[in-house]
Amino acid sequence: MATLDECRRALHDLAARLETNAEARGKLDLDRTLACRLTDLGAAFHGRITGGRLVDITDGDDPKAKIALVTTSDELLDLVAGKLELSRMVTAIRANPFDLLKLRKLL
Template sequence: MATIEECRAALEKLAENMRGAGDDVRAAGELDRSVSCHITDLDVTFAGRMTDGVIDVRDTLTGPPREKADIRLAMTGDDLVALVDGELNFARAWGSGRVRLEAGLRDLFRLRKLL
């Protein structure tokens, strides 16, 4: 089971990957939205913002998200690490219910390039 530190490192790696991404992916991530990622098996939520194509994790909270973020993810820590490492396909994980993503329809269309 992934630890809180491994999950935070995975989110930092994701942010770094987004910084170095090509123009089309970076443009898709150029939203200014609040983001939360609830790690279900650890019952921890990472909360922050996506701005200028980068995710900035600002808080680590115990339990589920306290506020409804614009973009909400929920998954196990192992799935987060596997997604960021490229070992788990996002579309398959989302389709099977292993990963939950909730966002407005317009944001989902833009985010599909990132995922």
């Protein structure tokens, strides 16, 4: 099981990678709140996806988030590291189908 600090660092690493890729990819039409709920740690993070970027990451849940990733700490780290494809986590992501398609382009 990964630690809360490792998960926080992974999300910030993902945000940095998305920031770098956002300019090359062009603007992605997706502006949604995001919650990442870690079932094994009983913890959560939330932020916002906007313009192909992940911003305003902070501790705590956002029960009204438009996109929710409900997973374990190890799966989060594997997803961010590229060892686990987003398509294998479809059941762990709660979002409308159009947002899921846009997320695939983003990641």
